[in-house]
Amino acid sequence: MSIKEALDLTFSPDAVKALSEMLDEPGWMLDLRLTAWRFFEEIPWPTGKEETWRRTSLRGFKLENYKPFATEVLTEVTQEASLATVYQDHLAELGSAGELVMDGGQALYHHLRDDLAEKGVIFTDLHTAVREYPELVQRTFAQMVPMDANKFAALHYAFWRGGTFLYVPRNVSVDLPLQTIARLSQEGAAGFYHTIIVTEESATVTLMEDYFGGVNGMHNGVVEIFPGPNSQVRYVHVQEFDGTLWNFGTHRIRTQRDAEVVHLMASWGSRVSKVWINLDLAEPGGRGQLLGLYFTTDRQHVDHHTMQNHIAPNCSSDLLYKGALKDHSRSVYQGYIKVWPGAQKTDAYQANRNLILDGSARADSIPGLEIEADDVRCTHGATAGQIPEEYIFYLESRGLDRSQAERLVVSGFFQEVLERVENADVQRKLESTIAERLGVELADLGFGE
Amino acid sequence: MTSTLEIRDLHAGIEGKEILKGVNLTIRQGEIHALMGPNGSGKSTLAYVIMGHPGYEVYSGDILLDGESILEMEPDERARAGLFLAFQYPVAIPGVTVANFLRQAVSAVRGYTAQREEGAPIGSNLMPMREFRKELTEAMKMLGIDPSFARRYLNEGFSGGEKKRAEILQLALLKPKFAVLDETDSGLDIDAVRAVAEGVNRLVGPDLGVLIITHYQRILNYIEPHYVHVFYDGRVVLSGGPELAQELEAKGYDWIREKFAEKVTA
Numbered sequence: 273m274s275i276k277e278a279l280d281l282t283f284s285p286d287a288v289k290a291l292s293e294m295l296d297e298p299g300w301m302l303d304l305r306l307t308a309w310r311f312f313e314e315i316p317w318p319t320g321k322e323e324t325w326r327r328t329s330l331r332g333f334k335l336e337n338y339k340p341f342a343t344e345v346l347t348e349v350t351q352e353a354s355l356a357t358v359y360q361d362h363l364a365e366l367g368s369a370g371e372l373v374m375d376g377g378q379a380l381y382h383h384l385r386d387d388l389a390e391k392g393v394i395f396t397d398l399h400t401a402v403r404e405y406p407e408l409v410q411r412t413f414a415q416m417v418p419m420d421a422n423k424f425a426a427l428h429y430a431f432w433r434g435g436t437f438l439y440v441p442r443n444v445s446v447d448l449p450l451q452t453i454a455r456l457s458q459e460g461a462a463g464f465y466h467t468i469i470v471t472e473e474s475a476t477v478t479l480m481e482d483y484f485g486g487v488n489g490m491h492n493g494v495v496e497i498f499p500g501p502n503s504q505v506r507y508v509h510v511q512e513f514d515g516t517l518w519n520f521g522t523h524r525i526r527t528q529r530d531a532e533v534v535h536l537m538a539s540w541g542s543r544v545s546k547v548w549i550n551l552d553l554a555e556p557g558g559r560g561q562l563l564g565l566y567f568t569t570d571r572q573h574v575d576h577h578t579m580q581n582h583i584a585p586n587c588s589s590d591l592l593y594k595g596a597l598k599d600h601s602r603s604v605y606q607g608y609i610k611v612w613p614g615a616q617k618t619d620a621y622q623a624n625r626n627l628i629l630d631g632s633a634r635a636d637s638i639p640g641l642e643i644e645a646d647d648v649r650c651t652h653g654a655t656a657g658q659i660p661e662e663y664i665f666y667l668e669s670r671g672l673d674r675s676q677a678e679r680l681v682v683s684g685f686f687q688e689v690l691e692r693v694e695n696a697d698v699q700r701k702l703e704s705t706i707a708e709r710l711g712v713e714l715a716d717l718g719f720g721e
Numbered sequence: 722m723t724s725t726l727e728i729r730d731l732h733a734g735i736e737g738k739e740i741l742k743g744v745n746l747t748i749r750q751g752e753i754h755a756l757m758g759p760n761g762s763g764k765s766t767l768a769y770v771i772m773g774h775p776g777y778e779v780y781s782g783d784i785l786l787d788g789e790s791i792l793e794m795e796p797d798e799r800a801r802a803g804l805f806l807a808f809q810y811p812v813a814i815p816g817v818t819v820a821n822f823l824r825q826a827v828s829a830v831r832g833y834t835a836q837r838e839e840g841a842p843i844g845s846n847l848m849p850m851r852e853f854r855k856e857l858t859e860a861m862k863m864l865g866i867d868p869s870f871a872r873r874y875l876n877e878g879f880s881g882g883e884k885k886r887a888e889i890l891q892l893a894l895l896k897p898k899f900a901v902l903d904e905t906d907s908g909l910d911i912d913a914v915r916a917v918a919e920g921v922n923r924l925v926g927p928d929l930g931v932l933i934i935t936h937y938q939r940i941l942n943y944i945e946p947h948y949v950h951v952f953y954d955g956r957v958v959l960s961g962g963p964e965l966a967q968e969l970e971a972k973g974y975d976w977i978r979e980k981f982a983e984k985v986t987a
Contacts, residue, residue: 661775666812668796669772669805670822670891671829677797680817680825684874687816 308429315423328575342376342458366701369448370395377434394439401437416496424520435466440475449478456486463491471503478506486517495523499531513541521547527558536563540709550579553587564593568601575604582611588619596682597633608640622652679710731782742955751927758952759974768903772806803898807888813876820871860893882913889920899930906940918943938970
């Protein structure tokens with residue numbers, strides 16, 4: 273296929289075939305893509321009457337405005353130093369044991385520390401994984417988030433391109449975080465990153481993913497996390513897309529016996545973002561934390577829809593989403609805790625806290641509970657309030673202007689979520705993304721250590 | 722040049738209710754003034770009005786810093802001009818560490834913040850970390866404050882004494898021309914009062930003018946004022962030297978009420 277032909281492509285089965293051919297994929301993957309396309313065509317567009325779409329409108333979103341994939345051909349480099357400085361700067365913010373850099377779904381660089389590779393850890397882009405570890409990919413890909421999970425998931429599976437594949441074998445503990453950079457640099461092109469994390473029994477890993485770019489673009493990602501028995505997964509998803517981008521995401525985690533997972537979603541960017549996050553506590557002893565941060569400005573609209581699904585007994589889930597809103601921006605938090613019959617000794621918590629910095633911003637919280645077991649502890653709560661004027665006066669009396677005072681209070685408001693990450697390196701990197709978003713420096717980085 | 726803070730026939734209040742009824746007071750850099758008065762006399766209102774609390778209205782009169790009115794200035798502008806208020810009840814700011822807050826405040830007051838150019842890297846508007854850290858460590862040492870204090874969240878879970886020491890630490894770093902200490906001794910046991918007073922004593926000198934607002938005389942056992950003013954029903958009714966504080970301690974405020982109540986209501 274020539275570049276000229278690719279430029280003319282719109283979302284269609286022909287585009288699916290062209291993409292698969294360009295990626296030189298095995299037949300089973302093309303079949304999967306075409307099946308997904310059929311699901312996409314069968315599932316109707318949301319009308320706005322569905323519960324999940326009542327507060328987030330797709331008005332202004334037109335699929336035909338985007339190219340189905342980036343057409344620029346990029347080449348992978350072998351040295352971090354050969355990357356553009358934008359990537360090097362991002363990578364430098366976090367000391368990591370492995371790095372994966374992608375643009376428009378194409379891998380530009382990947383690295384994993386030798387000792388981890390020798391222990392059998394796999395950390396690479398998903399296309400490489402499809403070629404080199406087909407059995408592992410087939411065991412996991414689309415197994416957690418089904419192709420028909422929603423219309424956007426179906427579209428994702430038809431056009432997925434790039435993403436992280438992370439596999440940690442039994443008893444292997446990855447001491448430092450791994451990090452992924454997922455950029456969309458080609459204006460107007462759609463991105464479909466796909467992340468898979470698999471930990472075998474008693475393995476431990478932290479992955480931090482940083483998404484940015486996407487001028488006049490769209491992104492529609494999927495994240496599938498498989499924490500094995502007694503393993504620990506910490507996943508941090510930092511969304512810093514351009515303010516013109518439409519973002520959609522479907523994340524799903526299913527814990528096995530005694531597994532522990534922390535999932536943090538930092539939604540800083542995009543024009544509109546709609547993300548579903550689903551935690552299934554499928555076997556006894558599982559523990560999950562769902563954490564969220566957002567700071568919306570201008571006319572930004574950020575929507576998180578979560579599900580804490582307690583299927584097995586003796587599991588706990590704890591959700592904390594905190595956001596601050598300025599200007600005419602809006603946030604929607606919709607969260608559901610479901611405790612199935614027999615899921616006794618469940619502990620499930622859910623809190624959504626919002627700071628409204630301007631009278632014209634708005635935060636909607638819609639919590640829900642459905643409990644079918646009798647020996648459970650469940651609480652949920654939502655708040656939306658303003659910064660007390662006494663805080664502002666106190667900070668102003670120390671020389672900070674109103675905007676600086678507000679931003680400092682907001683950074684402190686987010687701190688409660690950061691503390692839950694329990695990893696100093698990741699906290700620091702998150703703090704720097706907060707600092708960038710708020711335009712303040714968090715000055716005590718490393719102070720007193 | 723010695724700076725002067727002059728309060729001239731100040732009338733102010735809240736929601737139309739006059740609380741300050743013609744305050745006159747002049748403080749020069751290097752001087753320590755004590756303003757003593759019974760509860761409800763309007764002492765804290767005066768502190769807030771000097772700092773520019775938006776909840777209070779000034780009806781007439783003026784506050785002049787080196788001859789220039791500050792009434793139109795926002796609280797942060799007053800802070801940058803060299804005024805400081807040690808709060809009676811400092812607020813706790815969750816999640817914001819003492820060090821982080823102080824670096825922002827020091828940078829703002831010393832003009833680093835204003836220098837930042839558009840598009841400059843984040844943090845370039847702040848006092849360099851190394852310099853700041855050195856200064857903070859020295860100030861904490863001077864005031865006998867444990868280094869771990871820097872990493873705690875501002876005033877969150879602080880004891881009464883810790884809150885007041887945090888205020889004095891801010892005073893030490895912000896180096897204002899004039900500091901108003903609003904009931905800095907209230908709610909503290911005698912050891913805490915002594916510790917805070919010792920901190921203040923280390924900071925006083927020719928570059929700092931202090932207005933100590935207090936109900937009790939006891940903090941003045943540790944900080945010797947040059948002038949003592951008695952505040953009653955929204956104005957200064959009596960001024961004198963340190964001996965006036967002792968007289969108030971011995972006789973209480975009743976004689977003040979008897980002597981000035983009629984005049985005020987007349």
